[in-house]
Amino acid sequence: MTPTIKDVAAHAGFSIATVSRAINAPHTVNPVTLEKVRQSIDALNFRPSPLGRQLRGERSRLIGVVLPTLANPVFAECLQGIDELASAQGYRLMLMTTQYDAERERHAIETLREQRVEGLILTVADADTHPLLDDLDRDGMLYVLMHNDTVRRPSVSVDNRLAAYDGVRMLIAHGHRRILMLAGTLAASDRARLRHLGYVQAMQQAGLTPAPALEIDFNADELAPSVLNHLTTGPNRPTALFCSNDLLAMVVMRGLRRARFEMPGDMSILGFDGLAMGELLSPPLASVCAPNREIGCAAWRRLIGRLDSMKPADFDDALRAPSLSLTLPHTLREGATIAAISDMAGASPNRNARSFA
Amino acid sequence: MTPTIKDVAAHAGFSIATVSRAINAPHTVNPVTLEKVRQSIDALNFRPSPLGRQLRGERSRLIGVVLPTLANPVFAECLQGIDELASAQGYRLMLMTTQYDAERERHAIETLREQRVEGLILTVADADTHPLLDDLDRDGMLYVLMHNDTVRRPSVSVDNRLAAYDGVRMLIAHGHRRILMLAGTLAASDRARLRHLGYVQAMQQAGLTPAPALEIDFNADELAPSVLNHLTTGPNRPTALFCSNDLLAMVVMRGLRRARFEMPGDMSILGFDGLAMGELLSPPLASVCAPNREIGCAAWRRLIGRLDSMKPADFDDALRAPSLSLTLPHTLREGATIAAISDMAGASPNRNARSFA
DNA sequence: TTGAAAGCGCTAACAG
DNA sequence: CTGTTAGCGCTTTCAA
Numbered sequence A, B: 001m002t003p004t005i006k007d008v009a010a011h012a013g014f015s016i017a018t019v020s021r022a023i024n025a026p027h028t029v030n031p032v033t034l035e036k037v038r039q040s041i042d043a044l045n046f047r048p049s050p051l052g053r054q055l056r057g058e059r060s061r062l063i064g065v066v067l068p069t070l071a072n073p074v075f076a077e078c079l080q081g082i083d084e085l086a087s088a089q090g091y092r093l094m095l096m097t098t099q100y101d102a103e104r105e106r107h108a109i110e111t112l113r114e115q116r117v118e119g120l121i122l123t124v125a126d127a128d129t130h131p132l133l134d135d136l137d138r139d140g141m142l143y144v145l146m147h148n149d150t151v152r153r154p155s156v157s158v159d160n161r162l163a164a165y166d167g168v169r170m171l172i173a174h175g176h177r178r179i180l181m182l183a184g185t186l187a188a189s190d191r192a193r194l195r196h197l198g199y200v201q202a203m204q205q206a207g208l209t210p211a212p213a214l215e216i217d218f219n220a221d222e223l224a225p226s227v228l229n230h231l232t233t234g235p236n237r238p239t240a241l242f243c244s245n246d247l248l249a250m251v252v253m254r255g256l257r258r259a260r261f262e263m264p265g266d267m268s269i270l271g272f273d274g275l276a277m278g279e280l281l282s283p284p285l286a287s288v289c290a291p292n293r294e295i296g297c298a299a300w301r302r303l304i305g306r307l308d309s310m311k312p313a314d315f316d317d318a319l320r321a322p323s324l325s326l327t328l329p330h331t332l333r334e335g336a337t338i339a340a341i342s343d344m345a346g347a348s349p350n351r352n353a354r355s356f357a
Numbered sequence C: 001t002t003g004a005a006a007g008c009g010c011t012a013a014c015a016g
Numbered sequence D: 001c002t003g004t005t006a007g008c009g010c011t012t013t014c015a016a
Helices: A005-012 A016-024 A031-044 A050-055 A073-088 A102-114 A131-139 A160-173 A190-205 A225-232 A246-258 A276-280 A292-310 A315-323 A349-356 B005-012 B016-024 B031-044 B050-055 B073-088 B102-114 B131-139 B160-173 B190-205 B225-232 B246-258 B276-280 B292-310 B315-323 B349-356
Strands: A062-067 A092-097 A119-122 A142-146 A155-158 A179-183 A240-243 A268-273 A287-289 A325-328 A331-333 B062-067 B092-097 B119-122 B143-146 B155-158 B179-183 B240-243 B268-273 B287-289 B325-328 B331-333
Touching: A005 A016, A005 A031, A016 A031, A050 B050, A062 A073, A062 A102, A073 A092, A073 A246, A073 A276, A073 A292, A073 B073, A073 B092, A092 A102, A092 B073, A092 B092, A102 A119, A102 A131, A119 A292, A131 A142, A142 A292, A155 A160, A155 A292, A160 A179, A160 A190, A160 A240, A160 A268, A160 A287, A160 A331, A179 A190, A179 A246, A225 A246, A240 A246, A246 A268, A246 B276, A276 B246, A292 A325, B005 B016, B005 B031, B016 B031, B062 B073, B062 B102, B073 B092, B073 B246, B073 B276, B073 B292, B092 B102, B102 B119, B102 B131, B119 B292, B131 B143, B143 B292, B155 B160, B155 B292, B160 B179, B160 B190, B160 B240, B160 B268, B160 B287, B160 B331, B179 B190, B179 B246, B225 B246, B240 B246, B246 B268, B292 B325
Parallel strands: A062 A092, A062 A119, A119 A142, A142 A155, A155 A325, A179 A240, A240 A268, A268 A287, B062 B092, B062 B119, B119 B143, B143 B155, B155 B325, B179 B240, B240 B268, B268 B287
Antiparallel strands: A287 A331, B287 B331
């Protein structure tokens, strides 16, 4: 079927060794021979199988990428960063998604290891309590986490706690007092916890009372009535929502709009992630922005850096070990979904019935 | 480094053949032996290398995916569909992006073939005039195109001409007469051409004069002043824009908003693609929707179907050949970015100065 | 400059 | 039920 080096050798009238050399060390072979071999290669449309090479102990130049989902552009943005560097450096990417499911995470890592990837870039639900990552450590399998915010493992992320803290402080600076945090169903993730912690700290520092994060079913077409109620009615209804990610913010805004709420007039909204698309919205979505693409690039560099440093000597690696986790700076996109409390139509509790007028 | 079957054999005190059998045909080996081998496997943390297997002529269970970019969620949505089926069926995906660049397309296909993928799923800029696809045909390499709208090659897409036609007819039905089509910089793609053709046909059938597609620089932060001028001023300024994709529609809307245009009051907007995210916008984006996820799934099924049908006999394959390209139904999402002409504030030419008031 | 041959990890005849 | 062995495509000594 696909021609092998043998076919080429036969066609050219030389040995397979010569063909191999013609490919890998052209200068060591007689120009005339070289030319003949090249013609045979073209004639048969031969391409060397990486199998043989890898089998010989060469590097696979294959990196595994494990992401929760591509439905959230956050991960697509990271992947873009990774992909760009990978193709520039001649690496191949093997991609698996997990839908935030622990079993699928396990399976993905397992599968990729079988494929003999040289390293893994992954985003898992919870990095700290993940036995699989311990396995990787034990087996000396190189990996870098993206977005997972932990100091215990090699990772690249923003400081989720601080970022959330800064975001909520901004809301407070705009005069908001009743600020509620909304989280997706995967409230168990390490970053969700840290974001909530940041929220709590910002609230407490301002002398405000933080609330537990309200869980929202991400995929539902409508906001649950009880949730909507919680957001839109009562004397203590929130004036601002801090959403644990941008997609959630968009879903929530749609729900509020259907209830005749306007943003930011009736409710201020702050997201998290800094999706590029958020700037295209109307009004542009305020967000605590992570440099997603750059996170992908940084994860790549760290992985490849460690990969390369394996070769010569390991002490170099040990030197870098202290700074296992890399924290990239976040930014605040103030957007237009945040209003100062004084500008908000629905700020005073007694106007809340408006939404059901 | 990584343990091989030999290590396991040595550890267990059996031959490598027995170990291999223990893995691939457990029932053919003595339970006691089996148990010992299993313990050794666990102890050494052994996983069979796919290299050896593939080398033995086994299937690689590897599929290559080539996409223009992940920055446009259209492709991320397709990839989701593919990924779902792939992981369910035990296949691995190797992903490469091309940024719509012909050279990168070439390189991606080349690379993936070297990796011995069993088949390719790809979206290329222009399917009809693509020598690489001819190579694939010649070499019997299985592939399926996604979104590329051609009858000459195996493909899955919507009927881009008809879909555009239907979309523009809808605009006309809402009373619009001056409808302009906007296209991204890759106006050269097969689908962009077909979409424009559909636009032309719908216009002509209604006795209206179609215009050439106006090219927009997708990535620029602002609309070019000349473009903005074209859209917003003059007695013949358009009342509706048909954008060749949703992302472009969003960029254009942002540009118009900055010029104090409101959608749909001052301008109706129709996109193409049906991004899931479009429904989260305010107002929800009207769009000619392709079932992106389903396109990915269908492409997968066709590829695997043809892969499987290779095994027994090839005439089966010939039977299916007539229906090379699969056309999936499109839908119209009327959204709220389209207003009937009678409801539009800016409909009468003499109101156009409003935008610069 | 070229060829012969060994070996990478594994599976599958074939023998025992 | 288990072991021996050949061979998949390739690179790389080692000889010629």
